[in-house]
Amino acid sequence: MKLQLLPSSFDENGFASERQHLSCFVIDDSVAVDAGSLAMATNPWQKKQIRDVVLTHAHLDHIAGLPLFIDDLFETLDEPIRVHATADVIKILKRDIFNWSIYPDFSELKNKKGAVLEYCAFEVGNEIVIKNLTFKPIEVNHQVPSVGCIISDGKTKIAVTGDTAETDEFWRVINTEKNLNAIFIECAFPNELRELAHNSHHLTPKILSREIEKYTGERCPIYVVNIKPMYFREVVGQIEELEIENLQILRVGKVYKWI
Numbered sequence: 001m002k003l004q005l006l007p008s009s010f011d012e013n014g015f016a017s018e019r020q021h022l023s024c025f026v027i028d029d030s031v032a033v034d035a036g037s038l039a040m041a042t043n044p045w046q047k048k049q050i051r052d053v054v055l056t057h058a059h060l061d062h063i064a065g066l067p068l069f070i071d072d073l074f075e076t077l078d079e080p081i082r083v084h085a086t087a088d089v090i091k092i093l094k095r096d097i098f099n100w101s102i103y104p105d106f107s108e109l110k111n112k113k114g115a116v117l118e119y120c121a122f123e124v125g126n127e128i129v130i131k132n133l134t135f136k137p138i139e140v141n142h143q144v145p146s147v148g149c150i151i152s153d154g155k156t157k158i159a160v161t162g163d164t165a166e167t168d169e170f171w172r173v174i175n176t177e178k179n180l181n182a183i184f185i186e187c188a189f190p191n192e193l194r195e196l197a198h199n200s201h202h203l204t205p206k207i208l209s210r211e212i213e214k215y216t217g218e219r220c221p222i223y224v225v226n227i228k229p230m231y232f233r234e235v236v237g238q239i240e241e242l243e244i245e246n247l248q249i250l251r252v253g254k255v256y257k258w259i
């Protein structure tokens with residue numbers, strides 16, 4: 001399995017920034033998990049390959065690139081972009097994004113080959129298969145309907161929290177899995193903003209350190225993602241102070257590979 005967190009902003013020299021404004025993982029160059037920078041940061045090969053997008057929730061930083069991705073590829077698609085999400089998230093997308101006011105309702109439009117957007121609803125706890133990957137959605141604790149997931153290609157298995165505050169369910173489910181290769185966990189705010197983290201249902205390094213103690217499976221690398229760009233330095237510093245050996249920051253743009 002191959003995973004890349006796509007870049008979403010530029011540094012002062014015009015190169016991809018290490019700061020993450022948007023959330024979009026691309027797996028095996030062909031399936032996206034969230035769509036924050038899907039239109040903006042995919043390479044031509046990924047644009048050609050990605051026809052399945054799994055959404056954890058409908059917050060803007062996780063979906064911003066989806067309408068633009070479909071728009072960019074509209075004429076060239078010979079199969080629809082399949083958006084996999086819970087019924088709650090699909091309802092929000094239909095009502096608030098693809099509503100002809102914010103953007104066209106692509107589910108009503110067709111190109112010469114047919115449909116360009118198809119909604120595929122999944123339920124929490126029910127595994128779905130997309131290409132060579134299985135996804136098991138797990139309910140997490142965010143302000144809006146949100147899931148994390150376990151993703152497997154039969155050889156490699158990873159767990160992704162998505163956006164969440166403290167959660168027992170995520171850890172309960174992943175603790176039943178054997179041989180996880182990596183865990184990806186959010187940590188949006190620094191410790192000083194505990195109140196804001198609480199109100200917006202996110203983690204701080206201190207809360208994160210208590211969360212990962214709930215993991216009872218075999219030790220594996222744990223990567224921190226979704227750090228609010230404005231607090232990147234503070235959060236990274238506080239994570240380093242935890243001195244947890246297998247905990248590290250996921251590098252934006254880097255391709256991680258497992259055999």
Ligand SMILES: [Zn+2]
Pocket residue numbers: 057059142163
């Ligand atoms: Zn969110």
